[in-house]
Amino acid sequence: DQQVKQNSPSLSVQEGRISILNCDYTNSMFDYFLWYKKYPAEGPTFLISISSIKDKNEDGRFTVFLNKSAKHLSLHIVPSQPGDSAVYFCAAPTDSWGKLQFGSGTQVVVTP
Amino acid sequence: DTGVSQDPRHKITKRGQNVTFRCDPISEHNRLYWYRQTLGQGPEFLTYFQNEAQLEKSRLLSDRFSAERPKGSFSTLEIQRTEQGDSAMYLCAGTSGSSFTDTQYFGPGTRLTVL
Numbered sequence: 001d002q003q004v005k006q007n008s009p010s011l012s013v014q015e016g017r018i019s020i021l022n023c024d025y026t027n028s029m030f031d032y033f034l035w036y037k038k039y040p041a042e043g044p045t046f047l048i049s050i051s052s053i054k055d056k057n058e059d060g061r062f063t064v065f066l067n068k069s070a071k072h073l074s075l076h077i078v079p080s081q082p083g084d085s086a087v088y089f090c091a092a093p094t095d096s097w098g099k100l101q102f103g104s105g106t107q108v109v110v111t112p
Numbered sequence: 113d114t115g116v117s118q119d120p121r122h123k124i125t126k127r128g129q130n131v132t133f134r135c136d137p138i139s140e141h142n143r144l145y146w147y148r149q150t151l152g153q154g155p156e157f158l159t160y161f162q163n164e165a166q167l168e169k170s171r172l173l174s175d176r177f178s179a180e181r182p183k184g185s186f187s188t189l190e191i192q193r194t195e196q197g198d199s200a201m202y203l204c205a206g207t208s209g210s211s212f213t214d215t216q217y218f219g220p221g222t223r224l225t226v227l
Binding site: 045 | 114153156167212215
């Protein structure tokens, strides 16, 4: 049962522009969300998170927005840099032990 | 560098063989998770440990899979009688603390190819 969905498998953006990655979830009980970044041949690296009591969390070039009524979150990267080229996963803990359910990922390519 | 290491990084085996993977988290990681990632998908939960106790196993973990975490330190994941469908990236992650919001730190993964 896929409760976290990323419907855009890929995104191409020019260096310096904004990257917007989207994620939808179906379980209204989810109250914490994370974004991970993954380079080839490496494990996922934590990027940023947001609690359901907030609608925005910012960390440098990365901002995550949460729309609880729409069950939608997005990750904004601005300005995009070539080193941001990676696969980005959104995820949510599904139990009190932190078992994560991941979306299928969005491959971001930042072109010069 | 998350401090979580996995060995081997790559494993090629023939169908029917047994394989074992190892994960070494940092000493502070009281919780350890195993995930599996196939091409084009996000990681899927397999099992997790609180110290040495295995708390849950996913239905993805058939009887051919077994995981251990003796003494609450390193962990091993064994697959018996491998099948081609077992080909995937096997990831482990560790975390300290006791909240579901604690960040999970992933190792580099073991890529398994079953011929």
